Amino acid sequence: MICPVCFKxxxxxxxxREFVGGRIxxxxxxxxxxxxQSLTANGFYNIFVQQQEKRCRRCGRSLNEIMQTLLVGCPHCYTDFAKQLTPLIDVLQRRDS
Ligand SMILES: [Zn+2]
Ligand SMILES: [Zn+2]
Structure with a gap:
Protein backbone atom coordinates (compact mmCIF):
# COMPACT_ATOMS: atom_id res chain seq x y z
CA MET A 1 0.00 0.00 0.00
CA ILE A 2 0.97 3.62 -0.40
CA CYS A 3 2.60 5.57 2.43
CA PRO A 4 -0.11 7.65 4.17
CA VAL A 5 2.36 10.39 5.08
CA CYS A 6 3.78 11.37 1.69
CA PHE A 7 1.43 9.42 -0.66
CA LYS A 8 4.38 8.87 -2.97
CA ARG A 17 2.53 4.03 19.02
CA GLU A 18 1.12 3.14 22.44
CA PHE A 19 -2.21 4.69 23.29
CA VAL A 20 -4.34 4.46 26.42
CA GLY A 21 -6.67 2.05 24.65
CA GLY A 22 -3.88 -0.05 23.18
CA ARG A 23 -1.39 0.11 20.38
CA ILE A 24 -1.84 1.55 16.93
CA GLN A 37 7.89 8.53 14.99
CA SER A 38 8.14 12.21 15.79
CA LEU A 39 4.40 12.84 15.41
CA THR A 40 2.32 13.74 18.43
CA ALA A 41 -0.18 11.12 19.59
CA ASN A 42 -2.92 13.15 17.95
CA GLY A 43 -1.05 13.47 14.70
CA PHE A 44 -0.29 9.78 14.65
CA TYR A 45 -3.92 8.89 15.30
CA ASN A 46 -5.07 11.32 12.66
CA ILE A 47 -2.87 9.85 9.93
CA PHE A 48 -3.18 6.16 10.71
CA VAL A 49 -6.78 5.95 11.90
CA GLN A 50 -8.92 8.95 11.13
CA GLN A 51 -7.57 9.84 7.71
CA GLN A 52 -7.61 6.26 6.45
CA GLU A 53 -11.20 5.73 7.55
CA LYS A 54 -12.39 8.80 5.71
CA ARG A 55 -14.82 7.83 2.96
CA CYS A 56 -15.89 9.34 -0.32
CA ARG A 57 -19.34 10.83 0.13
CA ARG A 58 -20.55 9.50 -3.21
CA CYS A 59 -19.25 5.93 -3.60
CA GLY A 60 -18.25 5.19 0.02
CA ARG A 61 -14.75 4.02 -0.81
CA SER A 62 -12.31 4.75 2.02
CA LEU A 63 -8.93 6.35 1.60
CA ASN A 64 -7.41 3.19 3.02
CA GLU A 65 -8.99 1.13 0.23
CA ILE A 66 -7.72 3.55 -2.39
CA MET A 67 -4.20 3.42 -0.97
CA GLN A 68 -4.20 -0.37 -0.94
CA THR A 69 -5.69 -0.96 -4.37
CA LEU A 70 -4.61 2.27 -6.11
CA LEU A 71 -8.12 2.40 -7.54
CA VAL A 72 -10.51 5.27 -6.96
CA GLY A 73 -14.20 4.46 -6.72
CA CYS A 74 -15.61 7.36 -8.71
CA PRO A 75 -14.59 10.79 -10.02
CA HIS A 76 -15.88 12.33 -6.79
CA CYS A 77 -13.08 10.56 -4.87
CA TYR A 78 -10.65 13.01 -6.47
CA THR A 79 -12.59 15.88 -4.93
CA ASP A 80 -13.06 14.37 -1.48
CA PHE A 81 -9.45 13.19 -1.23
CA ALA A 82 -7.91 16.00 -3.26
CA LYS A 83 -5.15 16.70 -0.74
CA GLN A 84 -4.09 13.06 -0.49
CA LEU A 85 -4.66 12.06 -4.09
CA THR A 86 -2.69 14.84 -5.73
CA PRO A 87 0.71 13.19 -5.08
CA LEU A 88 -0.90 9.78 -5.57
CA ILE A 89 -1.95 10.64 -9.11
CA ASP A 90 1.74 10.72 -10.04
CA VAL A 91 2.13 7.21 -8.65
CA LEU A 92 -0.94 5.99 -10.52
CA GLN A 93 0.33 7.41 -13.79
CA ARG A 94 3.80 5.96 -13.26
CA ARG A 95 2.22 2.51 -12.88
CA ASP A 96 0.21 2.91 -16.07
CA SER A 97 3.16 3.77 -18.23
ZN1 LIG B 1 6.26 8.31 2.87
ZN1 LIG C 1 -15.88 8.07 -4.80
Whole structure:
Protein backbone atom coordinates (compact mmCIF):
# COMPACT_ATOMS: atom_id res chain seq x y z
CA MET A 1 0.00 0.00 0.00
CA ILE A 2 0.97 3.62 -0.40
CA CYS A 3 2.60 5.57 2.43
CA PRO A 4 -0.11 7.65 4.17
CA VAL A 5 2.36 10.39 5.08
CA CYS A 6 3.78 11.37 1.69
CA PHE A 7 1.43 9.42 -0.66
CA LYS A 8 4.38 8.87 -2.97
CA UNK A 9 6.21 5.70 -2.01
CA UNK A 10 5.26 2.15 -1.16
CA UNK A 11 4.76 1.74 2.62
CA UNK A 12 7.21 -0.93 3.70
CA UNK A 13 8.12 0.03 7.27
CA UNK A 14 5.94 -0.50 10.34
CA UNK A 15 5.61 2.17 13.03
CA UNK A 16 3.72 1.72 16.28
CA ARG A 17 2.53 4.03 19.02
CA GLU A 18 1.12 3.14 22.44
CA PHE A 19 -2.21 4.69 23.29
CA VAL A 20 -4.34 4.46 26.42
CA GLY A 21 -6.67 2.05 24.65
CA GLY A 22 -3.88 -0.05 23.18
CA ARG A 23 -1.39 0.11 20.38
CA ILE A 24 -1.84 1.55 16.93
CA UNK A 25 0.26 0.23 14.09
CA UNK A 26 0.79 1.92 10.78
CA UNK A 27 2.85 1.44 7.65
CA UNK A 28 4.95 4.15 6.06
CA UNK A 29 7.72 4.31 3.47
CA UNK A 30 11.36 4.32 4.54
CA UNK A 31 11.59 8.09 4.06
CA UNK A 32 8.75 8.79 6.49
CA UNK A 33 9.70 6.55 9.42
CA UNK A 34 11.39 9.34 11.38
CA UNK A 35 8.58 11.72 10.65
CA UNK A 36 5.96 9.20 11.78
CA GLN A 37 7.89 8.53 14.99
CA SER A 38 8.14 12.21 15.79
CA LEU A 39 4.40 12.84 15.41
CA THR A 40 2.32 13.74 18.43
CA ALA A 41 -0.18 11.12 19.59
CA ASN A 42 -2.92 13.15 17.95
CA GLY A 43 -1.05 13.47 14.70
CA PHE A 44 -0.29 9.78 14.65
CA TYR A 45 -3.92 8.89 15.30
CA ASN A 46 -5.07 11.32 12.66
CA ILE A 47 -2.87 9.85 9.93
CA PHE A 48 -3.18 6.16 10.71
CA VAL A 49 -6.78 5.95 11.90
CA GLN A 50 -8.92 8.95 11.13
CA GLN A 51 -7.57 9.84 7.71
CA GLN A 52 -7.61 6.26 6.45
CA GLU A 53 -11.20 5.73 7.55
CA LYS A 54 -12.39 8.80 5.71
CA ARG A 55 -14.82 7.83 2.96
CA CYS A 56 -15.89 9.34 -0.32
CA ARG A 57 -19.34 10.83 0.13
CA ARG A 58 -20.55 9.50 -3.21
CA CYS A 59 -19.25 5.93 -3.60
CA GLY A 60 -18.25 5.19 0.02
CA ARG A 61 -14.75 4.02 -0.81
CA SER A 62 -12.31 4.75 2.02
CA LEU A 63 -8.93 6.35 1.60
CA ASN A 64 -7.41 3.19 3.02
CA GLU A 65 -8.99 1.13 0.23
CA ILE A 66 -7.72 3.55 -2.39
CA MET A 67 -4.20 3.42 -0.97
CA GLN A 68 -4.20 -0.37 -0.94
CA THR A 69 -5.69 -0.96 -4.37
CA LEU A 70 -4.61 2.27 -6.11
CA LEU A 71 -8.12 2.40 -7.54
CA VAL A 72 -10.51 5.27 -6.96
CA GLY A 73 -14.20 4.46 -6.72
CA CYS A 74 -15.61 7.36 -8.71
CA PRO A 75 -14.59 10.79 -10.02
CA HIS A 76 -15.88 12.33 -6.79
CA CYS A 77 -13.08 10.56 -4.87
CA TYR A 78 -10.65 13.01 -6.47
CA THR A 79 -12.59 15.88 -4.93
CA ASP A 80 -13.06 14.37 -1.48
CA PHE A 81 -9.45 13.19 -1.23
CA ALA A 82 -7.91 16.00 -3.26
CA LYS A 83 -5.15 16.70 -0.74
CA GLN A 84 -4.09 13.06 -0.49
CA LEU A 85 -4.66 12.06 -4.09
CA THR A 86 -2.69 14.84 -5.73
CA PRO A 87 0.71 13.19 -5.08
CA LEU A 88 -0.90 9.78 -5.57
CA ILE A 89 -1.95 10.64 -9.11
CA ASP A 90 1.74 10.72 -10.04
CA VAL A 91 2.13 7.21 -8.65
CA LEU A 92 -0.94 5.99 -10.52
CA GLN A 93 0.33 7.41 -13.79
CA ARG A 94 3.80 5.96 -13.26
CA ARG A 95 2.22 2.51 -12.88
CA ASP A 96 0.21 2.91 -16.07
CA SER A 97 3.16 3.77 -18.23
ZN1 LIG B 1 6.26 8.31 2.87
ZN1 LIG C 1 -15.88 8.07 -4.80
Missing amino acids: EEATETVT EGKVCANCVLHA
